[in-house]
Amino acid sequence: MQHEDAPGATRGVRVEGRGLGLDDLTDLALGRAHAVVDRDVLGRLGVLHEAMGAARERGAVYGATTGVGANKDVEVDDEQHEHPQAHGLRLLRSHAASLGPVEDEATTRAALVVRLNQLLAGAHAGLGAGISPPVLRALAEAVESGALPTLHRFGGIGTSDLAPLAELGLTLVGERPWRRGAVAPVPLGAADALPLISSHALTLATASLALCRLRQLLLAGTGISALSFLALRGNPQAWAPPVHAARAHPAQTGLAATLHALVAGGPEPARLQDPFALRTAPQVLAPAFTAAQALEDVLALEASTPGENPLVSPEGVFHHGQFHAASLATALDTLRATTFGVLTLSAARLALLLRPEHTGLRAFLAAGPRGSSGLMIGEYVVQDVLAELRPATAPSTSGTVSISLGLEEHASFATQGARALRQTAELAPVVLAVEALAAVRALRAAPDRLSPGAAALFAVFDEVLGRDSRDAPIGPDVEAVVARVVDLSLLVRVPPV
Secondary structure, eight states, rough: EEEEEESSSSSEEESSSSOOOOHHHHHHTTTTTEEEEEEEHHHHHHHHHHHHHHHHSSSTTTTTBBOGGTTTTTTTTHHHHHHHHHHHHHHHHHOOOOOOOOOOHHHHHHHHHHHHHHHHHHHTOBBBBOOOHHHHHHHHHHHHHTBBOOOOOOOOOOOOOOOHHHHHHHHHHSSSSSSSSSOOOOOOOOOHHOOOOHHHHHHHHHHHHHHHHHHHHHHHHHHHHHHHHHHHOOOGGGGGHHHHHHHOOTTTTHHHHHHHHTTTTTTSSSSSSSSHHEEEHHHHHHHHHHHHHHHHHHHHHHTSOOSSSSSTTTTTEEEOOOTTHHHHHHHHHHHHHHHHHHHHHHHHHHHTTHHHHHSSSSSOOBBBBTTTTEEEEEHHHHHHHHHHHHHGOOOOGGOOOBBBTTTTTOOOOOOHHHHHHHHHHHHHHHHHHHHHHHHHHHHHHHHOOOOOGGGGHHHHHHSOOOOOOOOOOOOHHHHHHHHTTHHHHTTTTOOOO
């Protein structure tokens, strides 16, 4: 994805059907960048539209000359000779369920960018959706101008985001109002409806924004685990590079080296062998980092390649199963499960930080009169959040389905996996923030335990937390820590997976 300078406060990101990376997509979604659509690539898609027309003349094309789902053998072409848009409009109207919460603007914006980039990818691959030029130009104009439709959440099961993308289609043709901005209505081509909605664009957008947040959280969690390690006077032998080089799982060696460097010069160890919560941080963090990279690779592939059903090329039309998002769903399942392990280890470190026999400090890191509760409620909050997240770790790929008169008997449920990842990204910061709050309080009480390598990490939180540690609601402090997670992540350097 190329960048280019343009007037205004944001940088331009060229949308051209290639290399739509996570950082660029996130910046576009959050308004930190603006899209510049490659009109040359857009124009080259006319060949595929002509190929779609030729394929319809030669014989049956699913969704264009026939119905969809269990109506796949029902011919509709006779009607289309008189009313070319009729079948497509009925398809969009019937599939636009308009149920569930309305997606936020950032996710909607990301979904439109992904959908356009997938369509543009057809120009590079030599096969694609075959959508008519007016609809393509209207979508490109929406992406560039920031116009947004209203997309409701329900109606996808990991075999294309049919319902919300049908709402996009109805908005482009003028049957639905724009949520923000506007693009002039365009006529729907005779074969435009199904190719337009045959995509996981909303699922990919949801997963991408969640992954961006989780990637920051994993880096921050690495730094927070080092602060807790120092506060608890951990034994750095467990993180020594030779130990991890001897069994070099992906990402683990680099993480162990990062952690070992952060705590170098810290206090004398309090124990010969630490509890698992300290010893196994690299082993638990590494699978999550590896899973995050694997998901990023899948997202980049899906967002920059054609996958509509059917795919058309000058040589013919191909009916296929590329709409099945098994690879995406599996990557989502893996990242949620491994992230949950990171969070439960954080909860275990918090428990150690509240125990005087491990810290040498007061129980619950309390200040003030005897019997003060300190951060006691923090454990309740963390366990509440973990209980809320536990169902989100269940694999979406374990679901079963039989729909459309039994014709469609399998689904990936990647859509649900992406939503669960978003929930994880929203709640995980609370768990890490409570641990960070406890680590900072402990290090304030015993400042000689702070290592040179972790001083900058400590300062990120130390400067926003009040000095009065007497009993009070912990919410404001936790929120202050959550607000600095991104700043902390920028200070943690982990070798690429």
